[in-house]
Amino acid sequence: MTLATNTLTETPTETLATAGVSQGDVSDFFALLKPRVMFLVVFTALVGMVVVHPDVNPVVAFASLLMIAVGAGASGCLNMWWDADIDAIMTRTRGRPIPAGRIAPNEALAFGMTLSVGSVIVLGLVSNVLAASLLAFTIVFYAVIYSMWLKRSTPQNIVIGGAAGALPPIVGQAAVAGYVGWESIILFAIIFIWTPPHFWALALVKSADYARAGIPMMPNVAGPDSTRRQILAYTVVLAPLGLAPVAFGFGGLAYAIIATIGGLGMLALAFQVFRVRKGEAAMRVAQQLFAFSILYLFLLFATLLAEHGLGFFRPVFG
Known part of the structure; x- marks a missing residue:
């Protein structure tokens, strides 16, 4: 280049x-x-x-x-x-x-x-x-x-x-x-599935910017409505996937609580993005999802770090 x-x-x-x-x-x-x-x-x-x-x-x-x-x-x-x-x-x-x-x-x-x-x-x-x-x-x-x-x-x-x-x-x-091992593969999967709803929420807000630069982001190619459906679909997968560390035995009770509450928050905001499609309200809910998704991922990993690095780990099963 x-x-x-x-x-x-x-x-x-x-x-x-x-x-x-x-x-x-x-x-x-x-x-x-x-x-x-x-x-x-x-x-x-x-x-x-x-x-x-x-x-x-x-x-x-x-x-x-x-x-x-x-x-x-x-x-x-x-x-x-x-x-x-x-x-x-x-x-x-x-x-x-x-x-x-x-x-x-x-x-x-x-x-x-x-x-x-x-x-x-x-x-x-x-x-x-x-x-x-x-x-x-x-x-x-x-x-x-x-x-x-x-x-x-x-x-x-x-x-x-x-x-x-x-x-x-x-x-x-x-x-x-x-x-x-399975632990890092599961963490990989969580970040991988988290990425599309996180960035597509931003792309809904910045679609004009991406269009000017000629970048084929999802809202500019498939349209905003298709993007909203895909954001919701990925979030439906993400919410239960966030609890996978609990099922595999390296996410404790604190993690289970944070992942459950955070997953429900992601689902609620993704549904709002799917439902609200016009005007400033649509941009506002997309920005809220983008911001909350950062907090969600941070809290998941911070809780795992606290449980294992600081000795707070309490298994949910067994």
């Missing part, structure tokens, strides 16, 4: 690309790592560690989490490098370092590639080859399969691409246990 073929004819990015000189500071390079996404990756990877192996060597666990964070940041950086042309068009992303002209695209590419290779090598050295291989697969899946292919070619981009965001618990478990 070259920014010379951007949809926009004159942007700060083009001037910067021609000059090849960065105008950014440390905060701009940090922004390339998508720190909010990086935090979520570290958080879910940590839960993947503690639910199966709470007595890990703290040095190994910390070093592994650090490399998983760096790998996640590298993925975000490569995504921003590739998407700089459409980021310059969308209102919510045009202030990012590359389209805003503070970081040169070639510098972002070099930064992302260096972090990608470094994080995989170091994770392999401090942990094991399985974890390093899974981290490498996650980076390639997000940066290449999702960013370069799926995002601009299919309305199922979020569904398939959601696998990249769901893999951190598996990488975390592999890093401390040396294998992939």
Whole structure:
């Protein structure tokens, strides 16, 4: 990808690309790592560690989490490098370092590639080859399969691409246990099914932005009504799936309560999104679902972390 073929004819990015000189500071390079996404990756990877192996060597666990964070940041950086042309068009992303002209695209590419290779090598050295291989697969899946292919070619981009965001618990478990067990696979499934209703709720609100950038998000391709039906369908699957850790014996009583209440909240909001289809009210309920979905996932994983990491685990059965 070259920014010379951007949809926009004159942007700060083009001037910067021609000059090849960065105008950014440390905060701009940090922004390339998508720190909010990086935090979520570290958080879910940590839960993947503690639910199966709470007595890990703290040095190994910390070093592994650090490399998983760096790998996640590298993925975000490569995504921003590739998407700089459409980021310059969308209102919510045009202030990012590359389209805003503070970081040169070639510098972002070099930064992302260096972090990608470094994080995989170091994770392999401090942990094991399985974890390093899974981290490498996650980076390639997000940066290449999702960013370069799926995002601009299919309305199922979020569904398939959601696998990249769901893999951190598996990488975390592999890093401390040396294998992939049912615990992390279930956590993967929860995040994977959570992703479409979460992002499609946002897409309903930002559909005009996505249309301008030419991204085939579900509301722009299948229409808002079809998107609402699919949001509800995924949420109907998600609510009981959120209780799977209880059924498999690694979610305790506190988790069961949180997952039940949270699942009912997701269902109620998804039904509201399905029912309310016009005007500002429709946008408002979609925004509410988007915001609540973040809280829902956070509470699920935070409860598992508290139960296993802090010794609060009380099995529901047995």
